[in-house]
Amino acid sequence: MQLVLEKRTERSNAIALVSPLIAIGLTIVTMTILFAILGKNPLLALQAYFIAPLTDGYSLQEIAVKATPLVMIAIGLSLCYLANAWNIGAEGQFLIGAVAGSWIAVKTQGTDAGAWVLPAMLVLAATAGALYALIPAICKVKFGASEILTSLMLVYVADLLLDYLVRGPWRDPNGFNFPTTAEFDPVATVPLLIEGGRLHLGSIIALLVVAAAAILLGRTIKGFEIRVVGAAPRAARFGGFNANQLIILTFAVSGALAGLAGIIEVAGPVGHLQPGISPGYGFTAIIVAFLGRLNPIGILIAGLFLALTFIGGEQAQIAMKIPLDVTKVFQGILLFYVLACDSLILYRFKLVFPNRQVARGAG
């Protein structure tokens, strides 16, 4: 008896919907074992991770705040991945957007600049993110350089640039030598949705991005182009679609969205530019994109779920002294299971009993 993978004649839509849930289930089983090995009560740990954050208003708001950059970045990444362009450097584009937008905030600090400051910051951040993403895209199209490597390497360049700026030219003179800019002026800050709460305008922008992506992919010829180029490159060329143009376009869009997410994070919840503004949003968004099946609505749900793991991780650390790195382990295991379960969309498991008689005849 053996277990074989058998190709389905047509992709299974039911499994396509269920596979992320199977992946989450398998991840939770694995985490239970992991918690047990760490000597923690698995039930309490899971409760701290997944239930506790959902029980008070502050945590719920915080989940939406954390989900905002994840969803925005993941939407951009999903366009790239659908078009078979592998942007792994969203983290870098996020940081560059944060830096570029902060430039306006830093330069207008203490002046009586008007309401144009925040919109200008958003536009500049998106532009900078797009331009930064175009570097690997153009290297790919012109020279055939692997965009996976170049986009990833540029993350560290952006990280170090940010580090240099907040330790050098942009450091707050009254900041006790901490590597941070001064707090942004109110005109350079993303407004809150609820007075005294955490939820900010960025979450609305993220929802608009989700809606726009859903329309783009489902209804427009450009979205169709993106899907065909990724699914069947030769057929796409036969259809008259240019794969290189789409690599440029999807990288630019995803860079712009990552850059926008970056400045919203800095000008919103953080309030100033400093190192460590991202707990790895750009990388976690890759998991969000795949967990959400590269589908805008799916990404919205997946983004909220991954945000829950961030908040849950913090709660588990406080309540049970579980290291925060366990959150990253959790996210890694989740991505692993998501990709593994995806094979079930095109294949199914089958038990095969080889013909005993024939086998004996071999002797």
Next chain:
Amino acid sequence: MQAYQRMLDPTPNGLHSGESPLLRTVGLTKRYGDFLANDSIDVDIWPKEIHALLGENGAGKSTLVKAIYGLIQPSAGEIRWQGDQIVLSGPSEARSRGIGMVFQHFSLFDNLTVAENVALGLDGKESFKDMSARLEQVSKIYGLPLDPRREVWQLSVGERQRIEIVRALMQDPKFLILDEPTAVLTPQEADQLFIVLERLKAEGRAILYISHKLEEVKRLCDTATILRGGKKIQTCNPRLETAASLARMMVGGEIREVKAAAGRQTTIPRLVVNDLSLAPDEAHGVRLEHISFELKGGEILGIAGVAGNGQDELFAALSGERLAKDPGTVVIDGIAAGHFSITKRRKLGAAFVPEERLGHGTAPRMKLSENALLTGHAASGMVHRGFIDTAATLKTVDQATETFDVRKAKRDPEAASLSGGNLQKFIVGREILRNPAVLVVSQPTWGVDAGAAAVIRQALLDLAAAGAAVLVTSQDLDELAEIADRIAVMFHGRLSEPLATRDATREKLGLLMGGSSLEPKEAAHAVGA
């Protein structure tokens, strides 16, 4: 016991009295999921026999020979070799028992020499020098001339096939399987192959010959086993059958006859190609050289030739997947379009059907409606201000389904879930419904069942009758004879002068396909076999 079985299962020509079959399959069954590729097939192969395995695509021929050659394990049933039941662990065990196979798709390394390729396929007990010497000897004995030192990429398709055959013969097989060996040969090369096969038979070897060319089978084979839908239909003597009766057994019914409309009028030139030359874009690709022809409305021009002589490159240049520098090289309906993209050419009224259905003509994992959009977005009112009109794409699917009898499980399935014939009907239908001025189609019925092939050929004839110019590239000379008004031949990236179909005998076409010129004074420059 043997004799008893012989009486129950009489071999058609009664030549085998007192012997036992070399190879016998008993109830051989292969199951893929719910699909029965082979349904308890009994076949006897005798020494000194050329045994044809006939059937349409998907009838189960390949599955059966793969099981016999040890590439797959049968789900049930047994294989008996010289009377003993065997289980083959893989092709190397089959080879060591004396079963050889020549595949339709060659497994050769282009950048290695003939001798190196043969060495890679052998078990490697003898030195390379001895092996090369034996290679030359075997190729000489059987009249399959080969230079062991030449690199494969320099060789013609016919020569490449010789490598595969010689490689199989060097293991001195008792039983040789050939999968559609003449599909890639000119008629003259096929004749030479038949001489070799007769000789192998005279030496006492058995040959299993997979084909769907019925005249060939009648001429060459002693026995024919016909498969249909995974089942054995009959074993018979093909010489006592007519091509029509064999076809009926293969198809399981009458094949609709294709009729050209009487008195078709040719009009103005709609597709003109002027001195088109194009360097290949990949290593070992074919350079197109000075291709010129003129195709009028109402006319079907056939392009014959052995695969790999520039047909793919010509299709790419005509469709606009590759652009020419000089706009005047491709003229569509009077407009110089050599520098136009495929979308612009479609807007001029051109339509294209590539050879590869899945992955080129369609995106396999996308729905038919999306695949209608793939080529229809340019000019069929399916897109308004960047937004897709889903109703219009579905309408194309429904129309193609109805007009061309596309059979599918639901209204809008994925392209990959359709059978080859039904998908090809959809693709051809999708283009014809756009009412094109010019249709360029490559291998329209390759790997398609006879019923679908008839529908497609009829559609091409009807389109021409309605005034379109149709260019058909095909390796199937019978198909071109049936539908084309004129036939030209591609060889080494050049295109011959078209011949009127009534003048285009197999001999003439065969000479052109082998690179000879029809004019005697130029025949001295002939290249190839």
